[in-house]
Amino acid sequence: MNLPIEILITLVVWGTLVGVDLVSLPQMMIARPLVAGTIAGAILGDIPTGLKLGVVFELLQYDILPVGAVRYPEYGPATVAAVATAHAAPGVLGLGLGALVGLVTGLLGGVTINVLRRVNSRIVHAAALTLESGDPRALVRLHVGGVLRDAFRAAVVTSVGLVLAWLARPLVHVLSDRGAVLLAVAAVATALAAGAAGTLRLVGRGQTLAWFAAGLGAGVVVSIWLR
Amino acid sequence: MAAVKAPPAPPPAALPPPARSLARALLRLFAVQGSYNYERLLGVGVGVAEEPLLRDLADGKYRSAVARGAHFFNAHPYLIGLAVGAAARAEHDGAPPDQIERLREALCGPLGSLGDRLVWAGWLPFLSGLTMAAIALGTGWVAVGTFLVVYNIGHVALRWWALRAGWTYGARVSIALHHPVLQRTTSLLAPAMGFAVGIALPLTASFLSGPFDSWARTALAIVAALSFVALRWRGDRLNGLRLALGISAVALVIGLIWP
Numbered sequence: 001m002n003l004p005i006e007i008l009i010t011l012v013v014w015g016t017l018v019g020v021d022l023v024s025l026p027q028m029m030i031a032r033p034l035v036a037g038t039i040a041g042a043i044l045g046d047i048p049t050g051l052k053l054g055v056v057f058e059l060l061q062y063d064i065l066p067v068g069a070v071r072y073p074e075y076g077p078a079t080v081a082a083v084a085t086a087h088a089a090p091g092v093l094g095l096g097l098g099a100l101v102g103l104v105t106g107l108l109g110g111v112t113i114n115v116l117r118r119v120n121s122r123i124v125h126a127a128a129l130t131l132e133s134g135d136p137r138a139l140v141r142l143h144v145g146g147v148l149r150d151a152f153r154a155a156v157v158t159s160v161g162l163v164l165a166w167l168a169r170p171l172v173h174v175l176s177d178r179g180a181v182l183l184a185v186a187a188v189a190t191a192l193a194a195g196a197a198g199t200l201r202l203v204g205r206g207q208t209l210a211w212f213a214a215g216l217g218a219g220v221v222v223s224i225w226l227r
Numbered sequence: 228m229a230a231v232k233a234p235p236a237p238p239p240a241a242l243p244p245p246a247r248s249l250a251r252a253l254l255r256l257f258a259v260q261g262s263y264n265y266e267r268l269l270g271v272g273v274g275v276a277e278e279p280l281l282r283d284l285a286d287g288k289y290r291s292a293v294a295r296g297a298h299f300f301n302a303h304p305y306l307i308g309l310a311v312g313a314a315a316r317a318e319h320d321g322a323p324p325d326q327i328e329r330l331r332e333a334l335c336g337p338l339g340s341l342g343d344r345l346v347w348a349g350w351l352p353f354l355s356g357l358t359m360a361a362i363a364l365g366t367g368w369v370a371v372g373t374f375l376v377v378y379n380i381g382h383v384a385l386r387w388w389a390l391r392a393g394w395t396y397g398a399r400v401s402i403a404l405h406h407p408v409l410q411r412t413t414s415l416l417a418p419a420m421g422f423a424v425g426i427a428l429p430l431t432a433s434f435l436s437g438p439f440d441s442w443a444r445t446a447l448a449i450v451a452a453l454s455f456v457a458l459r460w461r462g463d464r465l466n467g468l469r470l471a472l473g474i475s476a477v478a479l480v481i482g483l484i485w486p
Contacts (some may be wrong), residue, residue, distance in 0.1 A: 146262025179482020215425020
């Protein structure tokens with residue numbers, strides 16, 4: 001991956017916005033891999049690659065239901081790094097290699113979210129007396145600090161993801177065609193499985209399950225018809 | 228089809244908050260999770276969002292109300308406006324502090340549960356499924372743009388409604404939670420989500436496997452089936468990320484040693 005500096009900066013800025021959107025601000029779903037990947041693709045002038053990796057990570061996202069204080073991977077900046085990787089590798093190889101870099105970045109992103117929450121906990125604990133005094137300025141300052149720390153975290157995760165994309169370059173020349181296809185098969189297959197398993201957890205049993213089955217049937221019919 | 232009943236009338240209106248205060252509270256609600264932590268969860272963000280609605284309180288009440296607003300709180304972020312508006316209205320109505328604390332505690336569970344069903348398990352996967360299906364059918368980035376616009380119409384409308392309803396009903400905010408439109412939408416979105424994601428799965432499988440040879444498609448079907456079984460069987464220990472990383476690592480090693 002050899003990209004002009006202005007493209008790299010734009011990708012880091014986009015990854016940061018995406019990372020902040022996930023939890024802190026404003027949760028408008030640019031953190032969704034479908035959106036993060038498509039815009040990353042547009043930045044690189046390669047929207048089709050952005051769409052493909054966006055769909056792969058969107059399927060993986062179905063594995064997650066962000067309820068309560070549950071821990072989860074962060075697939076937004078991961079998708080940005082994945083698209084940057086795939087952009088530098090042709091065809092199927094890009095899909096597999098991009099997904100691999102994205103998965104590692106997603107894992108890292110999840111760890112940093114947990115670390116950030118622990119840091120925030122310490123800061124809030126230390127500021128307990130100030131908070132109990134009802135000082136609105138201190139309250140806002142504490143809160144804005146949390147948002148800024150999250151932005152820093154997201155920028156670091158995106159940057160690390162782009163470094164991983166750069167480090168993955170040699171694999172483009174080392175992997176055989178068959179190896180490239182195997183890597184892509186692994187990523188797409190597990191994404192489809194995660195999407196199906198996650199959706200089944202959401203639909204549970206009963207009427208919604210019947211609608212899910214009906215949708216699956218309709219999707220299969222349309223897929224066959226389009227061939 | 229059962230007739231939709233109108234919700235009970237709200238309590239007598241207190242002085243309406245200035246539009247500017249409501250707008251400020253709404254804007255701050257978009258960042259309600261900004262200082263997410265394991266000590267107060269969303270409490271600090273809730274306090275920040277509630278503060279503009281408390282500025283009209285008398286000097287002796289303002290600071291204690293702000294402090295109360297920043298206590299522990301957790302709920303779905305899009306519906307937290309209900310708690311913010313209700314607590315602020317209760318403060319204006321002169322409710323005792325312990326009653327306001329109980330109101331906040333009582334709202335955590337229902338707001339979380341309703342928001343999760345309505346948004347995380349309904350509106351979001353429903354639109355995401357439709358978008359993936361549309362991309363697979365060749366609509367490209369237009370589908371993604373449409374997803375963003377349509378999703379956020381619902382998102383912003385829900386946040387605005389929640390804040391207004393919270394302020395309108397105050398301590399009787401549970402009435403708003405039983406609003407027929409809310410209940411009906413939640414019950415409709417579950418099957419719609421199931422159908423949309425159901426359609427999307429085979430279409431995306433076809434879309435992503437487009438460049439694969441026949442042997443690779445067979446491998447894809449086998450690995451996907453085994454992965455699905457593994458996730459269903461060991462879902463308590465295994466998640467999509469770990470499984471994908473593990474299988475990708477194995478595929479990478481095979482790819483490096485298999486010419």
